[in-house]
Amino acid sequence: MKHVKKVSRRTRVVTGGALVAVTLGGIGAYSASATSAAPAAQAAVKADASNKNLTQSTHLTVDAASRAAQAALDAARKDNQRVTVAVVDRNGNTVVTLRGDGAGPQLYESAVKKAYTAVSWNAPTSELAKRLEQAPNLKDIPGTLFLAGGAPVTAKNAPVAGIGVAGAPSGDLDEKYAQAGVAALNK
Secondary structure: OOOOOOOOHHHHHHHHHHHHHHHHOOOOOOOOOOOOHHHHHHHHHHHHHOOOOOOOOOOOOHHHHHHHHHHHHHHHHHOOOOOEEEEEEOOOOEEEEEEOOOOOOOHHHHHHHHHHHHHHHOOOHHHHHHHOOOOHHHHHOOOOOOOOOEEEEEEOOEEEEEEEEEOOOOHHHHHHHHHHHHHHHOO
């Protein structure tokens, strides 16, 4: 029978923190204590930051995504429109959604899909909807919605998020509100 040495909780936390630091590739490190294990985790991060096999990407903070969503919702409210707003990150993950008072339940999914479509192609969804004439199969890509109402958010000419709005009587209005969310980030 083999005996397995029991590892202390502190060792597991520090080792796990070092693995997180290596996995995140220079984005950040977390340590359970400020003892000698923390410099080791920081060294791992610095070493990985220069690794040419890794890339870094930029994402909106939750606060910025919330500000953008609220600005889009406020713009719709001024026009007495009942909409839902979604903000997704660069990878298409939902960061925040706001459902306006009286907005229908079907709008959540539409807003998320519009945001996802905008960030995926780094273009407003109204432009992408026009592309369907030449490539009708685009609409078959899972998770996408080629209707006006989505706007990309860019930083350094690269997409970092998408804002989708659904519920106004026209996609042009939805997209106007999504653009209001983008504009709020540029203030």
